[in-house]
Structure formats: C-alpha cells, structure tokens
Amino acid sequence: MTIDPSWYLTLAAVLFTIGAVGMLVRRNILVMFMCIELMLNAANLTFVTFSRSLNDVGGQISVFFVLVVAAAEVVVGLAIIVAIYRRRIGATADDQHLLKG
Amino acid sequence: MLATTIILPTINYTAILPELIMLGGMLVLLGLVAVIPRDFSTKTYAGLTQVIGTASLVSSLVLWHDVAAHGAFQAVAQAVDVDGFSVFFLVLVSAILIVAPAFAADYLHDEGIEGAEYFILALIAGAGAMLMGAANDLILVFLALEILSIPLYVIAGLNARRATSGEASMKYFLLGAFSSAIFVYGIALTYGATGSTNLADIAAFLSRNVIATPGTLYAGAALLLVGFAFKIAAVPFHMWSPDVYEGSPDGVVGFMAAIAKVGGFAAFLRVFVSALPTLSSIWEPVVWVLCALSLIAGAVIALSQRNIKRMLAYSSINHAGFILMGLIALSSRGVASSLYYLFAYSFIVLASFGIVTVVAKANSGSAEIDAFRGLGRRSPVLAVFFAIFLLAQAGAPFTTGFLAKFYVVSAAVAAHSYAIAVIAMLSAAVAVFFYLRVVLVMFSGSETEDAVGTPEQHPIVLSRWVWSGIMACAAATVIFGIYPLPLINFARAATLLFR
Numbered sequence: 001m002t003i004d005p006s007w008y009l010t011l012a013a014v015l016f017t018i019g020a021v022g023m024l025v026r027r028n029i030l031v032m033f034m035c036i037e038l039m040l041n042a043a044n045l046t047f048v049t050f051s052r053s054l055n056d057v058g059g060q061i062s063v064f065f066v067l068v069v070a071a072a073e074v075v076v077g078l079a080i081i082v083a084i085y086r087r088r089i090g091a092t093a094d095d096q097h098l099l100k101g
Numbered sequence: 102m103l104a105t106t107i108i109l110p111t112i113n114y115t116a117i118l119p120e121l122i123m124l125g126g127m128l129v130l131l132g133l134v135a136v137i138p139r140d141f142s143t144k145t146y147a148g149l150t151q152v153i154g155t156a157s158l159v160s161s162l163v164l165w166h167d168v169a170a171h172g173a174f175q176a177v178a179q180a181v182d183v184d185g186f187s188v189f190f191l192v193l194v195s196a197i198l199i200v201a202p203a204f205a206a207d208y209l210h211d212e213g214i215e216g217a218e219y220f221i222l223a224l225i226a227g228a229g230a231m232l233m234g235a236a237n238d239l240i241l242v243f244l245a246l247e248i249l250s251i252p253l254y255v256i257a258g259l260n261a262r263r264a265t266s267g268e269a270s271m272k273y274f275l276l277g278a279f280s281s282a283i284f285v286y287g288i289a290l291t292y293g294a295t296g297s298t299n300l301a302d303i304a305a306f307l308s309r310n311v312i313a314t315p316g317t318l319y320a321g322a323a324l325l326l327v328g329f330a331f332k333i334a335a336v337p338f339h340m341w342s343p344d345v346y347e348g349s350p351d352g353v354v355g356f357m358a359a360i361a362k363v364g365g366f367a368a369f370l371r372v373f374v375s376a377l378p379t380l381s382s383i384w385e386p387v388v389w390v391l392c393a394l395s396l397i398a399g400a401v402i403a404l405s406q407r408n409i410k411r412m413l414a415y416s417s418i419n420h421a422g423f424i425l426m427g428l429i430a431l432s433s434r435g436v437a438s439s440l441y442y443l444f445a446y447s448f449i450v451l452a453s454f455g456i457v458t459v460v461a462k463a464n465s466g467s468a469e470i471d472a473f474r475g476l477g478r479r480s481p482v483l484a485v486f487f488a489i490f491l492l493a494q495a496g497a498p499f500t501t502g503f504l505a506k507f508y509v510v511s512a513a514v515a516a517h518s519y520a521i522a523v524i525a526m527l528s529a530a531v532a533v534f535f536y537l538r539v540v541l542v543m544f545s546g547s548e549t550e551d552a553v554g555t556p557e558q559h560p561i562v563l564s565r566w567v568w569s570g571i572m573a574c575a576a577a578t579v580i581f582g583i584y585p586l587p588l589i590n591f592a593r594a595a596t597l598l599f600r
Contacts, residue, residue: 009293016286019282020283023275029271032275033275036279036282043288044289046290047292049293050289050292054293056296056297058297059293062288062292065240066285069281072251073281076251076255077274077278080254080267080270083261083267084268084271093271098264098348099268099269099272099343099344
C-alpha cells in the first residue's frame with residue numbers, strides 16, 4: 001500500500017494548528033503546555049515525513065534533538081508551574097495578572 | 102563478524118573552545134556547589150563567573166586571531182561556522198558574562214537568593230548565545246536557542262518569594278516555548294523544501310534551483326521569522342517583554358535583556374543573510390513592517406510608562422527596530438552596523454538596569470519614576486552616570502549610542518531604504534522625550550519633598566561590585582563612542598568573512 005506524503009504533512013499541519021489555536025484560546029497553563037507539545041510533535045511528524053520522501057536520514061535525527069528539547073522544556077515548565085501553585089491557588093493564565101500586560 | 106574498530110568523527114575542539122569553557126566552567130561551578138559543606142557568598146560565585154568569562158574572552162580573542170590570519174572555517178561536521186561574525190559574538194557574550202555578575206552579586210545577596218544558581222544558569226545561557234552566533238545548521242540554531250532560553254525562564258523566576266517573579270517566569274516560558282515550537286515547525290518545512298538543515302546547503306540549493314511550488318519554503322521562512330521576532334521582541338511579537346522585564350528580579354534583568362537580544366539577533370542575521378538571501382524580495386518587506394512597528398510602537402508606548410523598568414523594556418523594543426534596519430539594508434555594511442548596535446546596546450542596557458536596581462533598592466523596591474526624583478542631589482555621581490546611559494540610548498554624541506544609530510540609518514540610506522530611515526529618525530526624536538524626562542526628574546523637582554522631609558534622602562551607597570560594573574559599561578560606552586575605530590573595524594571584519 002502506498003500513501004502520499006501529503007497526507008502526513010496535512011495531518012501535521014492540522015496538529016500544529018490545533019496546538020497553536022489551543023495555545024491562544026485555552027487559559028489553563030497545563031493545557032497550554034500540552035498544546036506546545038502538540039506543536040512540537042507536529043514538527044516532528046513533518047521532519048519524519050520529509051525525511052522519508054527526501055530519502056535523507058537527517059530529518060529523523062532532528063526529531064531526537066526536538067524530543068530532548070521538549071523533555072527539557074517539560075522539566076522547567078512543570079517546575080515553574082509547581083512554584084506558582086505553591087504560592088497561590090489557581091493555575092490558569094488569567095490568575096496571573098499582577099503585571100499589566 | 103563485527104567490525105573491530107569504530108570510526109569517530111573528527112571534531113575540532115579548538116573551534117568551539119569558548120563555548121566549551123563556558124559549559125565546562127559551569128560544570129565546575131556545579132560540582133563545587135555539590136561538594137562544599139556550606140555555600141560560598143554570591144560574591145565568590147560572581148568572581149568565579151567573571152574568571153570563566155575572562156577565560157572564554159581570551160580563547161575567543163585567540164580564535165579571532167586565527168580567523169584573521171587563516172580565514173574562516175567550519176567545524177563539527179559543518180555545523181559550526183568560525184568566521185568573523187561568530188567570533189564577534191563570542192567576544193561580546195564573554196564580555197557580557199564578565200560585566201553582568203557585578204550587578205547581580207550584591208543584589209542576590211541582599212534579596213536572600215544565596216547560592217550559585219543564577220551564575221550557573223547565566224553561564225549556560227551564555228554558551229547558548231555563543232552557539233547562536235556560530236551555528237551553521239538550523240537544528241543547531243534551535244538547540245542553541247533553547248540552551249539560551251531555558252535558563253532565562255528560570256532566571257526570570259529566581260526570586261521565588263515574589264509573586265511577580267513567578268508570573269514573569271511563567272509568561273516568558275509559555276510565550277518562549279510557543280515561539281520555539283513555531284520556529285521548529287519552520288525548520289521542518291524549510292528542511293522539506295530544500296532538503297537540508299545546513300545553512301550553506303540551503304543557500305546553495307536555493308541559488309541553483311527555482312522552486313516550482315514555493316509554498317512550503319515560504320511558510321517555513323515565515324515561521325522562522327516569527328520565531329526570531331518573538332525572541333528579539335519585535336512588534337507585534339513583543340507582548341511578553343515589558344511584563345518579563347518588570348517582574349523579573351531587578352539585578353538580573355539587564356543580563357536577560359542583553360543576552361536574549363544578542364543571541365536572537367546573532368542567529369536571525371545569520372539565518373536570513375546567509376541561508377535565505379535569495380528570498381530577500383519575500384522576507385524583506387515583512388522585516389520592514391516589523392522594523393517600522395517596533396520603532397514606532399516602542400517609542401510611543403515608552404512615553405506613557407511610569408515604571409522605569411517598563412520604560413526600558415519598551416525602549417529595548419525601539420532598539421530592536423533600529424537593529425533590524427541593518428538586516429533590511431541586506432549589505433555587509435548593514436550587518437556590521439547591526440553588530441555595532443548590539444555591542445553598544447548590551448553595555449548600555451546592562452548598566453541602565455544595574456542603576457535602576459540600586460535606586461529601586463534604596464526606595465523600598467519601587468522602580469517608578471518618582472523613585473528617581475532628586476537623585477541628582479541625593480547621589481550626584483550615580484545620577485550623572487545614569488544620565489550618560491540614558492543619553493547614550495537617546496543617541497547623544499560622544500557615546501556608542503549615537504554612532505550605533507548613525508551607522509544603521511546610514512546603512513539603510515545607502516540601501517535606498519529612505520522611508521525606514523525617516524521613521525527611525527522620527528522615533529529617535531520621540532525617544533529623546535522619555536529619556537530626557539527621567540534625566541530632568543533626576544536633576545530637579547526635589548524641593549517639595551525636602552520641605553516634607555522624606556526620610557530616604559540620604560545618599561545611595563554603592564558597593565565596589567556595582568561601581569566596577571558601571572565603570573566598565575561607561576568605559577565601553579564612552580571610549581568606543583569617542584574612538585570607535587577598533588570596534589568598527591571589528592564589526593566590519595565580522596561581515597567580511599561572512600560567506
């Protein structure tokens with residue numbers, strides 16, 4: 001069976017859009033966080049698809065770097081959220097309103 | 102039968118020695134903290150950081166000498182460029198790492214943030230900023246961007262007892278990670294369109310081929326542009342910066358502002374000038390709009406700010422617009438003027454935030470403009486120095502600020518971008534108002550308060566650390582403002598070796 005790579009690319013674009021829109025409309029920090037992960041994984045899927053269609057292993061290796069960075073971001077991001085939780089109840093972005101914006 | 106030998110790739114470690122010194126020094130510091138029974142004072146850690154920065158500066162200068170003598174070369178499987186451009190950023194970041202601890206040492210101690218965390222994170226961020234200037238591969242640019250950004254998210258939240266610090270950290274993190282995700286998707290699309298993540302290969306591919314359906318490539322370049330615009334806080338991607346600057350711990354904001362701008366622009370300039378010059382007819386108008394919006398919005402919004410940290414944040418956005426002009430010129434002269442501007446900006450912003458830190462501390466943590474009222478009589482020398490840095494930002498002659506503005510504008514004029522040059526000069530004129538307002542407030546208007554007899558009017562006592570930092574920044578600002586030739590040659594050579 002053969003599948004045109006554009007299907008994967010479209011799926012990745014849809015995932016990326018869901019992540020980006022979610023990032024802009026959702027207010028729960030954890031959900032916003034998940035949206036960023038969705039965007040990163042959309043990029044990964046794009047990398048792998050292009051890697052296969054270009055017959056170049058570079059794209060697949062890039063995915064490892066992106067995964068490591070995503071893991072590092074999770075570590076720091078969750079630590080920041082925990083630090084905020086400790087100080088006050090409520091972890092939605094709108095609870096963070098001391099600075100004018 | 103298995104092969105008996107494993108062939109290792111050759112890595113030219115001398116080519117990445119400054120970065121390795123930064124990271125190695127950071128690991129030494131980390132190990133030291135783990136084994137000593139009781140924490141040293143923050144001043145000891147600041148001193149050690151300065152030693153590491155100096156070592157890195159020396160190795161950067163050695164590398165600079167190599168490049169000047171033998172020409173630019175690539176290392177680590179063509180992923181790292183060692184040319185005048187990257188060496189310029191190695192030197193600049195090392196210098197920032199030497200100056201920045203001077204402003205943080207006392208502040209962190211007084212705020213009760215003991216320990217080496219800030220200095221360790223600053224060294225990691227420094228290594229990231231250095232790699233931003235040296236990276237010749239989009240994946241390495243992404244890694245360097247994260248090595249630079251992730252420590253900065255933590256530094257913003259360093260003052261765990263203050264709610265504003267946590268909020269600044271969270272806002273910086275969410276928007277920074279958002280922009281990184283956009284950026285990495287841009288890399289993926291660019292990779293798909295050109296078949297490589299190597300900047301030189303991308304440039305070669307684009308100059309050889311005409312792409313029939315350029316949609317993917319344009320989308321990739323656009324997303325890369327958005328990612329960079331977030332990092333350098335260009336309007337309309339600037340929303341995070343005033344909040345982050347206001348909420349972050351005072352003594353470290355200068356470092357954050359300088360290093361993020363330097364690293365962001367290093368990669369921005371290299372990716373767009375070195376890899377995507379063939380697309381310049383597409384991205385140049387977009388950068389033009391970003392530049393014009395940053396110039397106008399940065400200056401106009403800064404006018405209405407009462408908090409000096411926020412005012413400096415908007416003035417940084419204004420500066421980002423000026424630095425972008427060098428990219429619009431798309432000439433070696435333009436890039437050289439951007440580099441000169443980044444150099445000038447780094448030291449001015451470090452010292453400005455350093456002085457705001459001590460004044461705010463003397464006014465129970467308030468960085469409102471009223472905290473500066475009568476500073477000219479209270480601590481005349483400090484007020485004079487702050488006036489120098491503010492006037493340098495406004496573009497007063499005999500400072501690097503004036504020459505920086507002059508060079509970017511003349512580069513834009515030389516490239517026939519007259520409209521943006523006019524916008525820049527108008528925004529500089531607007532900017533003079535809010536810088537001069539602070540200067541006027543400092544040197545006048547304390548009579549009424551004297552009558553009331555405010556208790557805080559005794560002079561602000563500065564430690565030797567802060568003085569040394571202010572002196573170093575003032576020297577960089579004034580000496581290179583009066584005698585700019587060495588720095589200009591350095592910036593020019595940086596672009597001569599640019600492929």
